[in-house]
Amino acid sequence: MSKDLTLEEPLGKVIVVTSGKGGVGKTTTSAAVGAELARRGHKTVVIDFDVGLRNLDMIMGCERRVVFDFINVIQGDAKLKQALIRDRRLENLAVLPTSQTRDKDALTKAGVEKVLDELRKEFDYIICDSPAGIERGAQMAMHFADEAIVVTNPEVSSVRDSDRVLGLLNSITDRAGKTGAEPVKAQVLITRHDKSRVDSGEMMTVEDVLEVLAVPLLGIIPESKAVLRASNLGVPVVLDDPSAAAAAYEDAVGRLIGEQIEMRIAADPRRGLLQRLFRRAV
């Protein structure tokens, strides 16, 4: 994004990472997408909307530095600047943690809107990490979104829940309610894709999932050991050692910001006999 001082800076884009179903990779995706955007030079903030079950901080590795949170800001107990945690690896990246002690009722529509409006002025991208479910927290995370990344596993309950979430994006969001506004631009990100199981017919193909959901595909993230390792270490997967999952997230972020990148299904190389004998710690 060019910074022309004579013109007013464009406002940042709000992107919700959502899924309905839990455990499909929303937080992993929020951390990876946020980190990759920041690495590409875009000012990015990732917000945890899962009030009461704070976890984005652990995945981003800043859990020991949380002082104030999103709810403190909404309730006026802290300024936004005081609650933002600046990433130590990437200067363009910040995290807005959520509260571990409150409940979802603390998220008010007016409060969320005020915080997002303030963030739009400072950041190019605002990534909203939605909680699972379709209750208040998830609805607040998607309400002011310009775009949505719907994280889906190639598995029946996940696809069904994604369909439900796509319906909500088209009906209950701010953009859905405004006449003349473009609808939320929703794209599917397929995660935990296992090519060998797809090839053997045990897992739905990408085409199967897209046929059911009928929205554009943002990317295909392969099942990868790198994801658990990154979570263990508190490092977004794109900032850890190279892996198929990291490469797939890099491609997905390229597409998210409008690059034409051919869709590919990556997989980590299988370990050879020698590597297994001389097992390297991962």
Place this chain on the structure above:
Amino acid sequence: MFGFSLRPRKAASANTAKERLQILLAHERSGSGGARPDCLPQLQREILDVIRRHMQIGDEAIDIRMERGDELSSLEINIEFPGKLGVN
């Protein structure tokens, strides 16, 4: 010798995960180490009140940083004054 071992060696990242959890949960459970939930907004207000008895500072002049550690936690409080000291 050649990194070869019959015992399954525990992967390094799993140890990191366990250590991170132990440190974090110890703080969350005990509420000690300056991390009692929600005490920080109050602490911030009280610090501002005390300083305002002597100087004029704004609400945004205070910045509190925390680093929770295994043995030791630290709280870093920065207070910015206006260019000319606003002493009463």
